Amino acid sequence: MIDKVSYDCEVIHQDIVDKVSGLMPESGEFYQLATLYKMFADYTRLKVLWTLSVNEMCVCDLAVLLGMTKSAISHQLKSLRLTNLVRSRKEGKVVFYSLADDHVRDIFEKGFEHIHE
Amino acid sequence: MIDKVSYDCEVIHQDIVDKVSGLMPESGEFYQLATLYKMFADYTRLKVLWTLSVNEMCVCDLAVLLGMTKSAISHQLKSLRLTNLVRSRKEGKVVFYSLADDHVRDIFEKGFEHIHE
DNA sequence: ATAACAATTGAACATTTGCTCAACTATTAT
DNA sequence: ATAATAGTTGAGCAAATGTTCAATTGTTAT
Numbered sequence: 001m002i003d004k005v006s007y008d009c010e011v012i013h014q015d016i017v018d019k020v021s022g023l024m025p026e027s028g029e030f031y032q033l034a035t036l037y038k039m040f041a042d043y044t045r046l047k048v049l050w051t052l053s054v055n056e057m058c059v060c061d062l063a064v065l066l067g068m069t070k071s072a073i074s075h076q077l078k079s080l081r082l083t084n085l086v087r088s089r090k091e092g093k094v095v096f097y098s099l100a101d102d103h104v105r106d107i108f109e110k111g112f113e114h115i116h117e
Numbered sequence: 118m119i120d121k122v123s124y125d126c127e128v129i130h131q132d133i134v135d136k137v138s139g140l141m142p143e144s145g146e147f148y149q150l151a152t153l154y155k156m157f158a159d160y161t162r163l164k165v166l167w168t169l170s171v172n173e174m175c176v177c178d179l180a181v182l183l184g185m186t187k188s189a190i191s192h193q194l195k196s197l198r199l200t201n202l203v204r205s206r207k208e209g210k211v212v213f214y215s216l217a218d219d220h221v222r223d224i225f226e227k228g229f230e231h232i233h234e
Numbered sequence: 235a236t237a238a239c240a241a242t243t244g245a246a247c248a249t250t251t252g253c254t255c256a257a258c259t260a261t262t263a264t
Numbered sequence: 265a266t267a268a269t270a271g272t273t274g275a276g277c278a279a280a281t282g283t284t285c286a287a288t289t290g291t292t293a294t
Binding site: 210 | 273
């Protein structure tokens with residue numbers, strides 16, 4: 001959480017550095033943001049998120065659909081739950097997962113726009 | 118690059134799985150997307166990208182601004198170059214980096230929206 | 235009670251990742 | 265030519281990450 005302070009050169013363009021420096025969000029914001037994008041940065045989690053953006057789904061169905069074990073899926077779902085991207089509801093033995101809100105869909109949209117450019 | 122095919126259960130809700138399965142993008146799309154989001158998923162790269170979204174900047178200034186060595190920054194810039202998120206122009210000894218296009222800004226916007234919800 | 239199945243969990247392991255360090259290239263100034 | 269500085273690069277290393285495996289919980293059916 002602490003920014004490193006060692007560097008190996010002097011500023012070349014002080015005006016630009018000062019300008020950007022004055023606008024920079026605090027480091028906590030960057031940590032939160034990095035944590036959010038980390039959830040999208042793994043192949044498996046990405047497919048889980050995309051799937052849930054289409055339909056709520058239980059762990060078992062996700063596992064079959066994505067060709068993984070329930071355990072692997074469950075571990076990833078836990079990460080997604082802890083970062084508040086998905087929520088779950090239990091119905092008997094079955095746990096259904098769905099997106100926590102619509103931001104995920106927005107983020108996907110921008111991502112697809114970029115790779116389809 | 119090859120999807121695993123082992124899983125440890127049977128589909129429970131065939132209708133849902135079929136529906137989602139029919140809409141699912143091919144795996145290459147997910148790989149591209151994960152690669153894109155990976156660039157946003159690291160604290161340092163995220164700050165580099167944010168900085169460049171404000172102003173073009175040289176390696177040395179980035180290093181001082183972010184409190185890192187030129188080497189560390191240069192390695193990250195290489196990743197960002199290889200994924201086509203930034204481009205560079207050389208002016209004498211100095212190399213200036215800037216965003217390759219506006220998608221980065223869009224993706225940031227959605228990310229900030231989410232963490233500020 | 236017992237069996238069966240959905241889901242979760244923690245430890246172990248292999249892979250990936252980001253930084254450091256030292257060596258190197260390229261450009262400019264003396 | 266030589267020195268100084270901006271930037272790049274590859275190897276090495278420590279930390280983080282994703283999957284597997286085995287054990288466990290919770291719920292339903294017999």
